[in-house]
Amino acid sequence: MSMWKGLHMTARAAHGIHVSLRFIHKHTRLCTLWSRNISTGRPVQNDFFKDLENQFKAFREKAADAMPGSDWTPFEKNRSLPPERADIVIVGGGVVGWSIAYWLKQKEMIRDGVRVLVVERDPTYSQASTVLSAGGIRQQFSLPENIHLSMISADFMRNINEHLSVLNEDPVDLQFNHSGYLFLASEKVAHIMEENYRTQRYAGAKVSLLSTTQLKEKCPWINTDGVVLASYGLPLTGCYLFVAPFLVNPGHCRA
Secondary structure, three states: OHHHHHHHHHHHHHHHHHHHHHHHHHHHHHHHHHHHHHHHOOOOOOOHHHHHHHHHHHHHHHHHHOOOOOOOOOOOOOOOOOOOOOOEEEEOOOHHHHHHHHHHHHHOOOOOOOOEEEEOOOOOOOOOHHHHOOOOOOOOOOOHHHHHHHHHHHHHHHOOHHHHOOOOOOOOOOOOOOOOEEEEEOOOOHHHHHHHHHHHHHOOOOEEEEOHHHHHHHOOOOOOOOOOEEEEEOOOOOOOEEEOOEEOOOOOOOO
16 A cells, blocks of 8 residues: 555656646746847747736735725725725815815825715705805904914915915915904993903904994994994904894995
8 A cells, every 4th residue: 555655646746747847848938939039139929027027016916905904895996985994084074074174184194194084965065054154254252272273264265275276277266355353342241352352462363442433433334322342353354243242234344
């Protein structure tokens, strides 16, 4: 029995050598043809090494795609569908949602290192609050954080084409009107307006307090009955008349 096993192993070994020799002979012949074609100047028809390199390249690409964190999928991608994976999902594509997405991408350390997905149920933005709101920006807040956010937002929109312009496309036009923002206060809340004014000026906001006489000179259409003090945010945004603590119709004031 041991003799038969030995013969069988020898036969298998011999068969392997035979196959290996055939492989070497075949590709040696291809290499010889390749060398001859090079030497004679004829077009190379069977470039074994080039084909082998292409196969290795394709293998490396498949291996890289199959690694964790890649976008490879065995299914055909439909570009109209959202991606299967994202690092951050933002629900709501209004001004706040898109602002968050924009700054997340701006602050990432590695290009495309953070995959951000914004989900908006109204892609036409016909019913979204962002486009239906008055859209005023004011600096007259009581908290420094809100004041700084408002100032940065106003500066962003004044220089919108430095951030959102697209090469070979028309400039972005936000129709951003710099008219100022006006608050009116009665005697009951005038002291709060004065406190907020000091906070706003300390934060760097361009705000001025107006007496009733100064208010009539700037906005002669306003009925100043019951008004003792006004806070005017210097022209950065659309002018909205705010009678503390109620918002009323917008108007225009003199520069």
